[in-house]
Every structure is written in C-alpha cells, then in structure tokens.
C-alpha cells in the first residue's frame with residue numbers, strides 16, 4: 001500500500017519550488033537593504049514557551065499545537081513551533097544578545113505547524129518569512145517594518161496587498177478598554193457563541209476576533225479601542241500613521257483587529273489580498289513590548305511580522321509562470337568511447353560552475369535530442385565516435401538551431417565562454 005503525506009502537509013515539487021526561491025531571494029535582498037541579519041531557531045521548543053508567549057486562551061494554544069511528551073524529561077511537553085516570534089525572543093534572552101547590542105534586527109524563514117482545518121491557503125505545515133526587531137520602542141521602527149513589507153510587495157509584483165492598521169494600547173490603557181468591552185459583552189452574552197462565552201471573562205478581546213456571524217453581528221457596535229488609548233499610545237500611533245502618509249503607503253484603520261495572539265500591544269497590522277478567498281492575510285504582525293520580560297529578559301520592546309509563503313506563491317502563480325529550469329548544456333553522446341571522453345569533461349565543467357547534464361545509459365541520438373529539449377537546455381554538446389576520430393565535437397545552439405564544429409581541446413573554453421556571455 002502507498003504511504004501518503006499527512007493531511008495538511010504538502011510537498012513543494014520542482015516546477016513549484018522556483019517560485020518559492022524567487023520569493024525567498026527577494027526577501028533576503030530586502031532584509032539586507034533594511035539591515036536585518038538571519039537567525040535560525042529550532043523547530044521544536046518546550047510547550048510552555050508558546051503557552052506563555054501566545055496566551056493560554058488563544059486558538060493556537062487551546063487547540064492547534066502539535067504537542068508530545070519529551071521522552072528525556074518526565075512530565076515535560078514539547079511542541080512543533082506554531083510561529084517564530086516566541087522562539088526568536090527566547091533565543092535573544094537565552095543568548096543574552098542584549099548585553100552586546102540591545103538592538104537586533106532579525107529575520108527567519110521556515111516551516112510552522114498548526115492543527116487547523118486545512119483549506120485553500122491554510123495548511124497544517126506552512127512556511128513563514130518573519131522578522132523581529134528587538135530593542136526599539138519608537139514609532140519610526142514600526143513604520144520601517146511596514147515600509148519593508150510594502151517594498152517587498154512592490155519588488156515581487158504583489159499589487160493587491162492592502163494594509164489594515166490598529167493600536168492595541170499598552171498595560172496602562174488596555175485594562176480600561178478591557179473593562180469597557182467586557183461590560184458591553186456581558187449585556188449580549190447569551191447571543192454569543194459557546195466559545196466566546198467560555199473565554200469572554202478571561203480574554204474579552206478574543207470575541208472581536210471571532211468569525212461566527214452571530215458574534216460579528218453582536219459586536220459591530222462594540223467600543224473602539226482607538227477611543228481608549230492613553231496619550232502616549234495615541235501619540236505613538238499618530239506618528240506611525242504620519243510616517244505612512246509621508247511615504248505614501250495606503251492603509252485603513254481597523255479597530256476590531258485584535259490579532260490571534262496575546263503578546264501584542266500598540267501597533268498591530270495585517271496585509272490582506274482580495275485574490276486569496278477566505279484566507280486572505282498574507283502578512284501580519286505588530287508590537288510586543290512585554291514579551292522579552294515575560295520570557296525572563298529585561299524590559300526590552302519588540303516589533304515584527306510574518307508572511308505566509310504559501311499565500312505569497314498563490315498570488316504569484318496567478319501572475320507568471322515559473323522560470324524554466326534545466327541545465328544550460330546537455331551532452332549527447334553516441335558510442336561508449338564518446339561517453340568515456342565526455343564524462344570527465346562534464347565533471348571539469350561543473351567544477352568551473354557550468355550547469356551541464358550527461359546520462360549513462362545508451363540511447364539513440366534522436367531520443368537524447370528530445371531529452372535536451374524537454375530539459376530546456378540552451379545548448380547541446382554532441383560527440384560520437386566519428387567526431388572523436390576527427391578530434392572534434394559539435395555544439396548546437398537550441399534557440400537558433402545553429403551548429404558548429406569545435407576542436408576537442410577547445411570544448412571546455414567554448415562552453416565556459418557561453419556561461420559568461
């Protein structure tokens with residue numbers, strides 16, 4: 001019987017992977033421009049890292065984590081990372097990066113795991129490109145992170161990305177808003193879904209994030225968090241908006257956007273696309289000034305985002321077909337002497353950086369030429385026993401169909417000069 005992949009986990013095959021590489025390369029380029037360094041963190045962490053960082057009453061921690069017992073430590077649990085921020089902050093605190101340089105601009109790429117119901121654009125193993133800035137609490141860095149994303153979307157040709165912006169206040173003003181919202185919700189409690197009723201007292205802001213039509217209807221006139229911001233949060237948010245206006249980045253305010261994770265404060269944002277169906281968020285993030293301390297470090301602020309690579313590639317799929325793949329040169333040989341001559345030549349050319357293919361099984365000239373076509377080779381090196389006797393090989397350009405004879409001693413030079421041109 002065939003063994004299949006797990007539901008919600010998928011392969012990224014050649015043909016598809018080229019779009020991924022294009023996205024990843026564009027991201028690395030933009031991160032370099034904005035002076036971010038790469039960080040690589042483990043895929044598995046202690047479960048408590050996520051429950052403490054993301055919040056016990058979030059969907060992720062309540063029901064979506066892949067958690068299992070740690071065989072090496074009785075009673076301890078491990079979890080496949082559902083996101084990257086918690087791990088990056090843990091690494092920052094654990095390595096005491098703040099002692100040498102408190103301001104760290106870090107980025108990461110890799111798989112994340114959430115046991116959600118799979119659907120278009122929603123996977124159980126999905127991939128994020130994320131960034132975290134630690135050590136800066138000023139609004140200029142919030143704007144910088146948003147500008148980086150805006151530039152990334154322009155560079156990759158994603159024109160449908162639209163920015164929604166909110167502020168969630170701070171530990172001074174949020175508790176007051178929480179009380180106001182709770183009072184509002186208590187009056188409508190019976191009309192809310194069971195899930196919202198259950199966690200409303202502990203985390204009333206989650207109700208604003210509920211996708212149940214009844215809850216959306218009940219909360220449409222809920223008090224706005226933007227009316228409850230303290231002076232310092234209001235000023236911070238106004239500067240972020242001023243900087244976006246100055247740099248011509250369009251945005252909409254969305255005071256209902258509370259995000260699905262509890263670590264956020266102040267600026268929060270989501271970039272959505274209307275070309276993705278119901279899973280429309282392509283990137284999201286915000287400020288998390290309390291997280292470093294929550295994970296045992298000093299009071300150091302943070303801000304960041306993550307983009308979903310699956311969703312980015314869906315948008316690019318509908319725009320362009322992937323770049324053709326295949327070797328630059330394909331070697332066609334006829335006769336075993338020709339093959340034995342060609343094999344070490346191909347090896348030397350590869351060592352010099354030329355992409356060139358050669359095969360080992362005897363096949364007809366015609367079938368080898370068809371293979372060269374299929375592989376998208378730009379040129380074919382043809383050598384048969386006849387040519388060998390005459391001390392020559394043939395080089396055929398696949399686009400122009402022109403064919404020339406080259407002396408065997410000149411083959412490497414001629415092919416390498418094609419690579420350079």
Ligand code: HAM
Pocket residue numbers: 082083084085114116121122123124125126127128130131132260281282283284285286287303304305306307308309310311
């Ligand atoms: P998030 O909103 O949970 O935030 O995820 C960020 C992005 O990851 C989403 O906008 C979406 O593009 C993608 N994504 C999330 N879940 C899935 C899924 N099941 N399938 C496919 N794509 C998905 C975070 O993860 C935060 N750590 C972002 C952040 C960084 N905030 C501050 N720093």
